[in-house]
Amino acid sequence: MRLHKPELVESFTLTEFDKHLLEQGNEVEAEARKLFPGAVLVSATGDQAVNETCRLMAGDTDAIFQATFLAGGFFAKCDVIKRGAMPGTWDLFEIKGTNSKKEGNEDRDHISDLGFQKHVLEFAGVTVGHANIVHLNKEYIRAGNLDVQALFTVSDSTDQVDALSAGLLEDMHAAREYLNKAIEPNIGCDCHLSGRSRHCRTFAYSHPEIPEYSVHDIVRIGQSKKKIEYLMDERIFVIDEVPDEYELGDAQLMQVRAHKSQKSIIDVGEIEQILGSYTFPLYFFDYETYAPAIPAFDGYGPYVKIPFQFSLHTLRDAETKPEHVEFLQLDRSDPTRAVAQLLDQYIDPKGTVIVWYAPFERGVNKEIGERLREYASQMERINGQVRDLRDIFAKQHYVHPDFRGSTSIKDVLPVVVPELSYDGMAIKEGTAASEQWWAMTAAGTEAGERTTIADALRAYCKLDSYAMYAIWRRLLGR
Numbered sequence: 001m002r003l004h005k006p007e008l009v010e011s012f013t014l015t016e017f018d019k020h021l022l023e024q025g026n027e028v029e030a031e032a033r034k035l036f037p038g039a040v041l042v043s044a045t046g047d048q049a050v051n052e053t054c055r056l057m058a059g060d061t062d063a064i065f066q067a068t069f070l071a072g073g074f075f076a077k078c079d080v081i082k083r084g085a086m087p088g089t090w091d092l093f094e095i096k097g098t099n100s101k102k103e104g105n106e107d108r109d110h111i112s113d114l115g116f117q118k119h120v121l122e123f124a125g126v127t128v129g130h131a132n133i134v135h136l137n138k139e140y141i142r143a144g145n146l147d148v149q150a151l152f153t154v155s156d157s158t159d160q161v162d163a164l165s166a167g168l169l170e171d172m173h174a175a176r177e178y179l180n181k182a183i184e185p186n187i188g189c190d191c192h193l194s195g196r197s198r199h200c201r202t203f204a205y206s207h208p209e210i211p212e213y214s215v216h217d218i219v220r221i222g223q224s225k226k227k228i229e230y231l232m233d234e235r236i237f238v239i240d241e242v243p244d245e246y247e248l249g250d251a252q253l254m255q256v257r258a259h260k261s262q263k264s265i266i267d268v269g270e271i272e273q274i275l276g277s278y279t280f281p282l283y284f285f286d287y288e289t290y291a292p293a294i295p296a297f298d299g300y301g302p303y304v305k306i307p308f309q310f311s312l313h314t315l316r317d318a319e320t321k322p323e324h325v326e327f328l329q330l331d332r333s334d335p336t337r338a339v340a341q342l343l344d345q346y347i348d349p350k351g352t353v354i355v356w357y358a359p360f361e362r363g364v365n366k367e368i369g370e371r372l373r374e375y376a377s378q379m380e381r382i383n384g385q386v387r388d389l390r391d392i393f394a395k396q397h398y399v400h401p402d403f404r405g406s407t408s409i410k411d412v413l414p415v416v417v418p419e420l421s422y423d424g425m426a427i428k429e430g431t432a433a434s435e436q437w438w439a440m441t442a443a444g445t446e447a448g449e450r451t452t453i454a455d456a457l458r459a460y461c462k463l464d465s466y467a468m469y470a471i472w473r474r475l476l477g478r
């Protein structure tokens with residue numbers, strides 16, 4: 001698409017999540033480059049970049065960023081090449097924004113990236129010594145200034161790259177042949193054999209025969225190759241056409257049944273039992289976090305979440321209205337202590353803390369306790385009070401055709417409580433909230449912009465905790 005139909009690819013705008021990934025990748029690369037002092041960056045593009053690379057390699061430059069090669073009909077841009085220990089050789093370094101893996105256990109995609117570069121360098125007459133992956137070190141905990149030597153791990157993946165070499169070369173030739181076809185192949189792409197979460201935004205173009213809501217949206221269908229292959233072989237695309245006798249998992253079956261009948265399926269007994277186990281006061285609680293690849297504060301490692309905001313609706317008894325309190329860290333500093341103190345103050349040892357997707361809130365609380373040992377027992381105590389309202393939907397005690405198999409509060413709320421929804425809000429999902437907090441606290445953001453973002457963040461997080469209260473009420477028939 002990018003090569004032959006760029007107008008189509010350009011028409012897709014980047015999502016907040018895409019932008020977030022790009023930004024994090026750039027930040028990681030900028031830090032990782034500090035591992036190679038004295039390296040020279042190839043800043044040109046296209047043919048000029050190839051010439052500049054040749055010139056630098058012929059000189060006495062020890063390491064090069066963005067070294068560019070065009071050979072054998074392939075084009076490669078390498079994060080870093082560095083002169084190897086053996087005279088005349090160059091080592092390859094691929095920088096990845098992911099956390100480190102066990103030695104010899106690298107992702108196949110990462111190995112393919114390196115293997116591709118190695119082949120192209122060899123076509124260009126360069127002898128490659130070692131092929132390495134530079135990862136973030138998940139064990140690293142920041143203390144003071146960033147220690148880039150400790151922040152990254154460099155794993156020598158030469159053996160894994162060599163093991164993949166022959167097959168990869170075949171794939172490269174097949175890909176080149178495919179890309180050079182004069183006529184667009186009309187066989188679509190392979191994602192019709194994967195669940196919806198794997199599809200990129202060109203899927204609808206490549207598979208116009210598959211509707212926007214299809215069997216690909218059946219919960220966890222992508223995890224069963226056999227099932228999706230059967231459905232595709234039989235050209236069963238719409239959920240209504242899935243045979244009644246077709247063997248599906250429980251959750252899948254409920255989703256299909258609800259869709260076919262266009263009726264919700266509700267297990268009142270199970271719901272009553274879960275809601276009956278909650279004890280007053282009820283604390284409807286929600287965090288917003290930001291997890292930078294490069295730890296921003298002391299005590300944090302790569303991708304450890306900064307709990308920059310929470311919203312809490314407290315219901316003292318069944319007769320009163322919920323009271324609301326919230327917290328938002330307005331500057332870019334560590335909110336851990338403030339959050340721990342406030343939660344300990346607001347949440348009594350008696351009562352139930354209601355969240356949506358408990359592993360998230362529990363995980364953040366646990367990390368707070370690990371950073372602040374003096375609050376470890378309070379955070380553990382609060383975690384003991386946590387109950388997950390989403391369970392009612394995840395365990396299929398309440399299935400509605402309009403959930404479309406989703407248990408996200410964004411999809412459940414407008415169905416269960418139609419008068420409430422996230423539509424029209426300036427911030428309507430968690431990734432955007434994270435990004436906006438980071439933007440709000442950046443040094444150059446003006447006061448007016450900060451206020452606008454802070455208001456949007458407060459409105460968003462407040463709705464998240466209020467939504468749980470509203471769903472809880474509706475489940476009780478109030």
Ligand code: SF4
Pocket residue numbers: 189190191198199200201202203206
């Ligand atoms: S839909 Fe899947 S297979 Fe098709 S182009 Fe996108 S990611 Fe690739």
